[in-house]
Amino acid sequence: MTTRTGGDVVVETLEALGAHTVFGIPGQHALGLFDALNRSDLRYVGSRTEVNAAFAADGHARVTGQVTPLLVSTGPGALQTLAGLQESAAASAPVLGISSQIPSQGLGGVRGGYLHELTDQLGSFRDVVKHARVVRSASQIPSALTEAWEVAASAPHGPVWVEIPQDVLLGPAGIPVVGEITATPRPLPPRQELVAEAARLLDGAKRPVILAGGGVGRCGAHAELLELAEKLRAPVVTTFGGKGCFPWEHPLSAQSWLEDWHTTEFLADADVLLVLGSGLGELSSNYRTFRPRGAVIHVEADLGKLESNYPALGIHADAGLFLEAITAATTRREPDGQAEESVRTLLVAVAERLTEQELDLEQEVLAAVRSAVPDGTPTYWDMTILAYWAWSAWDPRGGVQFSAQGAGGLGYGLPAALGAAAAVDGPVLAVSGDGGAMYGIPELATARQHNSRVTWLIIDDGGYGILREYMTDAFGRATATELARPDFVALAEAFGVPATRSTLESLREDLAKALAGDGPHVVVLPAVLRMFAPTHLENH
Structure with missing residues (x-):
């Protein structure tokens, strides 16, 4: 035509x-x-x-x-x-x-x-x-x-x-060739009287804490968040969706252990909690067990989520624009080491609780993956036990961590990573369990056709591992969780995609080699991992 x-x-x-x-x-x-x-x-x-x-x-x-x-x-x-x-x-x-x-x-x-x-x-x-x-x-x-x-x-x-x-x-176009178009997103600045009230609360706080959500990362306000945290001497906890918006090893970084009751209590104990770009939903509130004892300032761009879960000073605004305004409106504090000490105490308590549960295997697997992945690499996580660990424990180190935890559907990891690979100059990591991997098998053809530089790590535990745990805990047995599955290595090779059957001992080396390649690669690790215990405040 x-x-x-x-x-x-x-x-x-x-x-x-x-x-x-x-x-x-x-x-x-x-x-x-x-x-x-x-x-x-x-x-x-x-x-x-x-x-x-x-x-x-x-x-x-x-x-x-x-x-x-x-x-x-x-x-x-x-x-x-x-x-x-x-x-x-x-x-x-x-x-x-x-x-x-x-x-x-x-x-x-x-x-x-x-x-x-x-x-x-x-x-x-x-x-x-x-x-x-x-x-x-x-x-x-x-x-x-x-x-x-x-x-x-x-x-x-x-x-x-x-x-x-x-x-x-x-049909015929009927109009001239489309010329220049300007699409201007609607800005969402905070109202000034709300900024002034938030500044009054924060300046008067003795134990301010910031909970930074995905809205901070989406507006690219990493530097603004760091500036505010250091100005207020306020510890920062990031939600699972907000991973990467605050330096992981910073002395004020309380990291992302939102499913651990020590972190839930840490947030609840703040006399002023500033929530940025998070709806404070089920996961961020540790399954609704979070009970704030101080004031909450809730900054959220989604009007339907604003103050929908907890009473707060609700501020309908873009997190980045609010950060600019509140940083200018608050008073700088002199460092006294108390905030940093509270963060160290929290992270030690989290580590001790994990040690009590004998979860060395899980932490070693995640550490091996983290060691193999070059800093700055985007990672995409399916709904699988290693991803649940990564929500809390993964250090993005200049990269970005994305997962399907928003809606929680299976099959996200590989196709989402392929989408990223079309824009990224470098490797991309996808992580799935064997159950979720079966949703993505057709996309091995996509990976091969476009020679996408995606390494796909499949943790093969023989079924829907997290559902196996949930059902066993709830009913004493699991039903419909055990799965027949293919030889993933042979299947990948049938698509023309190189594949490696790894071991706990060789995982770091196998992943590093795959990520250094110039095309797709599948790494399969047979392993049965466990989640850390979902202990909540009411149990203590």
């Missing part, structure tokens, strides 16, 4: 908005969109299932901080992205989903019988994404995509969804 189509308008708009890489899978109704990719400079990375394409777009969006397009087809293809978009919503990843639709004359069930038809496809997405819209003509495409892009990029970041009928994608 030489005539410009609605599909061309889509790719022209994405290029004008600043997109460089798109993810997805073609389908019958979306052919006009994918054909237009051939006439654009956009890089296309195709997955093997739509849910994995959504995970890949999520992984790319998180590591770049940029809106990332996801292109899929109607009906089953669109619906398969929902689990990935739910994770993006939970983790505030700015993914721009663009789906085809049945021809315009059939929308809303006016004329039934179309392949892949859903009476209200958009309705399936409204409760998952931040924003959803159906485009009815090619002339609407630039404005609709610009609107969606701005919504995705505005705090709180998150996924958005745009649907375009098949006939619009295939």
